Each structure stands twice: as structure tokens, then as C-alpha cells.
Amino acid sequence: VNNHVSPIFDKKGNVEAATIVSIDISRQKELERQKDEFIGIASHELKTPITSIKAYGEILVGMMDKTTAPIIVQLITKMNIQVNRLVKLIYSLLNTSRISSGQLALQLEPVDLNALLEEHVLQGQLTTSRHHIAFSGQKLPLVLADIERLGQVVDNLISNAIKYAPKGGDIIVSAESRSDCVRVSVQDFGMGIPKSMQEKIFDRFYRVKGASAEAVSGIGLGLYICHEIIEKHHGKMGVESVLDEGSTFYFELPLHTVR
Numbered sequence: 001v002n003n004h005v006s007p008i009f010d011k012k013g014n015v016e017a018a019t020i021v022s023i024d025i026s027r028q029k030e031l032e033r034q035k036d037e038f039i040g041i042a043s044h045e046l047k048t049p050i051t052s053i054k055a056y057g058e059i060l061v062g063m064m065d066k067t068t069a070p071i072i073v074q075l076i077t078k079m080n081i082q083v084n085r086l087v088k089l090i091y092s093l094l095n096t097s098r099i100s101s102g103q104l105a106l107q108l109e110p111v112d113l114n115a116l117l118e119e120h121v122l123q124g125q126l127t128t129s130r131h132h133i134a135f136s137g138q139k140l141p142l143v144l145a146d147i148e149r150l151g152q153v154v155d156n157l158i159s160n161a162i163k164y165a166p167k168g169g170d171i172i173v174s175a176e177s178r179s180d181c182v183r184v185s186v187q188d189f190g191m192g193i194p195k196s197m198q199e200k201i202f203d204r205f206y207r208v209k210g211a212s213a214e215a216v217s218g219i220g221l222g223l224y225i226c227h228e229i230i231e232k233h234h235g236k237m238g239v240e241s242v243l244d245e246g247s248t249f250y251f252e253l254p255l256h257t258v259r
């Protein structure tokens, strides 16, 4: 039960009475638990068929050659794009459910961040012709991290930079070494985020209100998952953003003595 007590004062400023508002949160908690459970079961059940469909799509691509009718090539390509979107969505739900049940385990190893960033910048560039993604790195120490999970964070930040700068433009990915940490930033010159909403964007299912943000499809899980992954690495994540000018998302990972 949550109690909110507010005193009522008389003219002299003495407490005359008080109001107490009690909210029973056990029902709220139970609903939350049921939601988590549903997300867990649904995403788990969806994973197997979608993984098969994705594999069949890849086989079809392998079977295409010069004699394949253009309409077939076009339909298979479109199908694979949509299947990949679905795969990402299902994995986001699966990750969310792993996070809420405390099952997001990290496999730590020494990671060369420059190489990781370069690879994901190249991959991101393949998904857009309207943006130019630049990478500026400097000599960085190795960090102890889960390379898959960290790649997922970088992918997410780059794909958000692309999504929320729909007119195109530059995206700058950079990494720098600081005294006690390594900091990675992804800067875009897109729609930006209103100040009042900047704190909330890392919450589960939170999406920015407003016509331009809502015109972009999404379910508000990406940043929540990124934030949790970085927290698990004992790092920190944040954003600096100006509405209509752009955003810089960054994360910092603590330095370990990795040789």
C-alpha cells in the first residue's frame, strides 16, 4: 500500500487535520507481473517460427539467379526486409522479458571498441542512402564487455539516429578515452527530443509524443534495453538533445585493467 499524507493547517500554521490517500498497489503489481509473463511467453513462442521463416527467406535469396523473374526478386527482397523487422521486434520483447526476470546474462571478454564501432557503422550505412555515417575513433584501451550486447546497443543507437532524422544528413559516431572510462557517442541532426521527455525515453515502452516522433514506427523498447545493458556493464548512458536540431546519445564504460 502506498500512503500519501498531506497536512491541513489552521490560520496560525498549526496542523489542524490531515488527509491520507492510500493506494493499494498490489493489484497494479499483479497486472505488471501478468504483462511480463505474457510478453515472455508470446515472444518465446514467436521466436521459433520466425527463425524458420528467416532461414527460408535466405535460402530463396541463394536460389535467385539471372533467370529469376524481377517480380520474384522484388517480392523476396521485400519479404526479407519485413521478416528482419519482425525478428528485431520479437528479440526486443524477448530481451525485455529477460531483463524483467533478471535473466540477461553477460559474457564478458576484452573488446576492441574501435573495431566493433567500425563494423556496426558499416552495417548501418548499408541500411540508408540518405544519411552519411562517419566514424572518428582514437586509440582506445580494451574494455571488458559482452560483444554481442554492446553491438546491439550500438546498432540501436545508429538505427534510431537514422529513424529520427528522416530527412537524412550526417550521423557522427565517435569514441574517446577518458581518465576512468571510455565514452561512445552517436550524434544526429534530426528532430531532437523535447527537454521534458528526455528523462523518460529510457523507460520501458515510452515513446515521445508529437507528430514527427509518432510518425516513426517503433514500440519504445530499444533505449530501455540499451540502458539496461549498459547498467549491467556498470556503465552509464544518457542523451543531450535540442528539439529540431538533433540528439547525441552516449554511453560510458568503466575501464578495467585488461591486457
Ligand code: ADP
Binding pocket: 160, 161, 164, 165, 188, 190, 191, 192, 193, 201, 206, 207, 208, 209, 213, 217, 218, 219, 220, 221, 222, 223, 224, 247
Ligand atoms: P522506438 O524507436 O521503438 O520508439 P526507443 O526506445 O528506441 O523506441 O526510443 C524511445 C523514444 O525516444 C522514441 O520513440 C523516440 O521518440 C525517442 N528517440 C530515440 N532516439 C531518438 C533520436 N535519435 N532522435 C530523436 N528521438 C529519439
